[in-house]
Amino acid sequence: MSDTATAMSNKNAGDDQPPAKQAKVTAAPANDANDAAMPDIRVAIVGVGNCAKSLVEGVQYYVENPHDQVGLMYPDIGGYTAKHLKFVVGFDIDERKCGRSLAEALRAKPNCAMDHVPEITETSVPAAARVHRGPTLDGIAPHMTQYPVDTTFKESGDKPVTLDEATEILQREKVDVVINYLPVGSHEASAFYVDAAVRARCHFVNCIPTFISTKEAKALEQRFIDAGLTIVGSDMRSAWGASRVSEVLQGAMLDSGLMVTQHIQMNMAAGTTQGHETQRTGRTANTDFLNMAKQDRLHSKHVSKENVLKGQNVVRDTSTAGMTLFAGPSLTVQQKPGGTYLGSDNKVANFDIVAYGFGGARYELTARLSVQDSPNSGGVVVSAIRFCKVAAELGIVGFLRGASAWTQKTPPLQMRTGDAKFECDALSRRQLTDLTRAQLKENTPVADTLPYTFQSDTLDYE
Ligand SMILES: NC(=O)c1ccc[n+]([C@@H]2O[C@H](COP(=O)([O-])OP(=O)(O)OC[C@H]3O[C@@H](n4cnc5c(N)ncnc54)[C@H](O)[C@@H]3O)[C@@H](O)[C@H]2O)c1
Numbered sequence: 001m002s003d004t005a006t007a008m009s010n011k012n013a014g015d016d017q018p019p020a021k022q023a024k025v026t027a028a029p030a031n032d033a034n035d036a037a038m039p040d041i042r043v044a045i046v047g048v049g050n051c052a053k054s055l056v057e058g059v060q061y062y063v064e065n066p067h068d069q070v071g072l073m074y075p076d077i078g079g080y081t082a083k084h085l086k087f088v089v090g091f092d093i094d095e096r097k098c099g100r101s102l103a104e105a106l107r108a109k110p111n112c113a114m115d116h117v118p119e120i121t122e123t124s125v126p127a128a129a130r131v132h133r134g135p136t137l138d139g140i141a142p143h144m145t146q147y148p149v150d151t152t153f154k155e156s157g158d159k160p161v162t163l164d165e166a167t168e169i170l171q172r173e174k175v176d177v178v179i180n181y182l183p184v185g186s187h188e189a190s191a192f193y194v195d196a197a198v199r200a201r202c203h204f205v206n207c208i209p210t211f212i213s214t215k216e217a218k219a220l221e222q223r224f225i226d227a228g229l230t231i232v233g234s235d236m237r238s239a240w241g242a243s244r245v246s247e248v249l250q251g252a253m254l255d256s257g258l259m260v261t262q263h264i265q266m267n268m269a270a271g272t273t274q275g276h277e278t279q280r281t282g283r284t285a286n287t288d289f290l291n292m293a294k295q296d297r298l299h300s301k302h303v304s305k306e307n308v309l310k311g312q313n314v315v316r317d318t319s320t321a322g323m324t325l326f327a328g329p330s331l332t333v334q335q336k337p338g339g340t341y342l343g344s345d346n347k348v349a350n351f352d353i354v355a356y357g358f359g360g361a362r363y364e365l366t367a368r369l370s371v372q373d374s375p376n377s378g379g380v381v382v383s384a385i386r387f388c389k390v391a392a393e394l395g396i397v398g399f400l401r402g403a404s405a406w407t408q409k410t411p412p413l414q415m416r417t418g419d420a421k422f423e424c425d426a427l428s429r430r431q432l433t434d435l436t437r438a439q440l441k442e443n444t445p446v447a448d449t450l451p452y453t454f455q456s457d458t459l460d461y462e
Contacts (some may be wrong), residue, residue, distance in 0.1 A: 047181035078390035170200035205231030239379025310413025
């Protein structure tokens with residue numbers, strides 16, 4: 001195994017060791033000589049949890065191992081590579097993270113995602129990058145206080161920053177892009193950081209299921225258009241996660257003329273297939289899954305996940321009425337009291353699909369996908385940040401429809417997989433398309449007249 005492969009340690013990942021990487025090593029970006037001329041993209045992280053840890057460490061890994069591009073969908077977006085991403089500031093509410101350096105906070109409990117580098121260095125996180133105490137608002141669900149402290153959030157007693165102070169910090173740190181990594185259900189807290197980002201003139205990547213109804217998304221988009229900013233959202237999907245698998249299967253079956261009558265996607269953290277491991281090691285879910293262990297907290301995620309499936313029908317003008325459709329975080333096996341917490345970022349998705357085809361013949365498809373949850377999300381956010389910056393340089397404002405459809409579960413406009421990729425490919429080459437041309441600032445776009453897939457913020461059976 002090469003040095004680069006051994007550098008990618010995986011000490012928390014149990015059996016899920018990465019395969020030998022030597023067979024997959026590809027060439028460094030063609031424009032390696034030119035990319036030093038590009039400016040850095042300065043990023044603020046809201047919610048210094050597992051996804052943030054994976055993103056930052058993954059970026060450092062790719063900078064330090066430029067000949068390994070495995071896992072990067074876009075090594076180069078408009079001239080920007082991993083080396084241009086600098087994580088300059090964080091906001092959190094946990095006493096183990098607030099007031100610390102960003103590098104220290106990323107490795108603090110309850111974060112449990114795998115390590116991609118031996119230590120977080122100044123490669124992508126300047127030494128001066130700090131984590132500020134943000135307002136808690138609805139960031140911590142009441143049930144989260146009932147878990148052992150190493151597995152859950154621990155609220156800091158420090159005074160939270162005000163909106164003016166958060167805005168001033170973003171301006172002072174010259175932040176280009178704000179990433180929202182708050183827990184699911186953080187609607188008020190998300191609104192706070194949207195306000196700060198718009199006031200500080202920062203682009204925004206909304207990785208969580210907030211502002212997902214068409215009505216909310218349009219209002220949000222108009223604010224970013226008015227401020228001359230770009231936004232990617234909402235609710236990130238992973239590079240190769242349950243959403244991508246469901247979307248591709250659903251789309252391919254419909255395109256093959258089948259009638260899909262059932263599509264169930266069950267997601268588990270330390271679920272049935274991990275039961276014995278849980279008993280032996282005390283492993284449990286990451287905080288994302290613990291947060292969603294209560295129905296009221298996971299509602300927006302549930303809606304957003306089902307939007308992925310419905311979207312593939314909507315873009316083909318095929319009704320989902322009468323279809324058994326379920327996609328959601330459905331099971332979180334909690335740690336028994338007294339166990340030693342090791343943490344697990346492992347997520348298992350089971351798919352159960354029924355369809356009818358030629359002459360009424362029945363098809364049944366079951367599949368199982370086991371992933372490391374947080375690195376999987378880093379694989380799309382590393383692109384979303386650069387799409388925001390490149391689109392802004394091209395003069396585009398508002399939601400990036402292609403990049404959102406490719407990287408998020410509830411984009412403003414659902415697309416066929418290939419169409420979303422086409423839009424991203426064009427943006428990565430700094431080329432406009434019919435969709436993005438309509439959103440040039442000079443064309444004074446209005447959210448109400450831009451294309452949207454209708455989405456409510458409730459489930460079909462509510
Ligand atoms: N593959 C994935 O992991 C994936 C995919 C899609 C979406 N998401 C979403 O991304 C978000 C982040 O996921 P994660 O696994 O990093 O979660 P996490 O629980 O590890 O991190 C959340 C962080 O937010 C902090 N926080 C809570 N309230 C806050 C507030 N008011 N202000 C600032 N910080 C606050 C917590 O202390 C914690 O550090 C979640 O909403 C998750 O559902 C994750």
